[in-house]
Amino acid sequence: MFNKILIANRGEIARRIMRTCQEFKIKTAAIYSDADKDAFYLQEADEIYNIGPANPLKSYLNIEAIIAAVKKAGADAVHPGYGFLSENYSFAEAVVSSGVTWIGPPPDVMRAIESKCYCREIASRVNVPIIPGTIAPLGSLDELHKVIAEIGLPVFLKLDKGGGGKGIEVIQDMAQIRDVWERVLRVGMVAFGSTDCYLETQIINPRHIEVQFLSDNSGKCICLGERECSTQRKHQKIIEESLSPVVEEKERRSLYEYTRKLVVAMGYEGAGTIEFLRSDKGEFHFMEVNARLQVEHPVTEFLTGIDIVKSQLEVAAGENLSMNQEDIMLEGHAIEARIYAEDPVSFSPSPGKISKLRFPEIDSRHLRIDHAIEEGSSVSPYYDPLIAKVIVWDATRMKAIRRLEEALTAFKVEGIKTTIPLNLQILASKEYREGDFNTSLIEKLFKEEHKTV
């Protein structure tokens, strides 16, 4: 195992990773930007290294500065968390070529799967259903017209190397084709350095369902149930749960089969997630691979009792996974509510000082809160608005919903606005309680609310 791990991230996820390291007596080195210099969680690290100013391009996205910190710390491994450089193969390569272990999939695998067309090609080769559309990047506007004539509208035009919701546009009618094409190419050029793009038909009223997997270098791949992530605002998840209220055992077996085929074909090692879209007819389509630890991983940890970060460390250290698929128990129900520092109606950001903070009472069997905030601390305007994740487990879905409602009601944050009222509104809705929802749930709830006013 490792002696010292540098955590190339900040906030709640840095703290989460430190916790597992501490459990296994691994020293931790944390990095921080000037904006985070007073963050209390840094005291939980064995060593801390300043890597630059508030601007993330000059700190948390600054490969050179982070590699310098890795060397200074004498760390023997780097955990990238999620976001920032976690899926950046240049960073992974820089870590490896400094003689340090990268806690994540092999850099060459990361480089390959960054291309969504490559992933679609692999999926179709191993008979995993993909969202209908094109596989090879589109060559020209003419080709785009031709494909649309064949498959019809509406379609999504997506950048092969896009991400974070950028470089995706819907085409509703023929007159838009040229404008959308030019716009997407421009975003590709400016933001991603690649103008390759492809088409996908629009899945109507989709549910977003994903499979968490662990794989090691012996070729073993274990699936840890599925997560239902359809509750989203601004195309970002806000409530996740496991298991999904709509996936039946037979479908779960197919999703596991798809996941294993993809993992083997990609040569992936470590923890990862395969995202699927489920149509309102119940058909699953492979969407993309997330080559990192995900924000919502605690839902799976609570359901299965497995520490995913620990498994990541073991695989990165060259050990084989100690468990088998039949050891994975999916008992009860886990739900996570993400709390964002945002106005719960307009979703506009709400950074600032937390003047008062009261957490609900933690109970290691039923309630977990992952966060990096304290009373009197400030939520920075420079980084992600996620301030806390409240995760509950109980024997049934309804009990878990009630437990989450209790926890969110007892969670008091003053000084900034948070999405707690929105989280509660979702949980109280008939659609959510009955498990009958898709990715447009929040939009629908807002519309209904306006009707009654």
Next chain:
Amino acid sequence: MEATISANIPGLVGRVIVSEGDQVSKGQTIAVINCMKTELAVISEHDGKVKQVLAKEWDEMDVGSPMIILELNEVE
């Protein structure tokens, strides 16, 4: 008469859209601030000519940080 247009939200300057000498009107977006990964517009509250641009891309802004000085149009 001059007026200063200041940041209405903290964050990093994403872009400054106007340059010195530009004529701007009330309601026009003059800059974009990136706050918590969301881009928010900074709007001019006056009609006028840009006298000086104080903020540049990636500058750190607090609420009230001056961004642009306008030479106000004379009221006819």
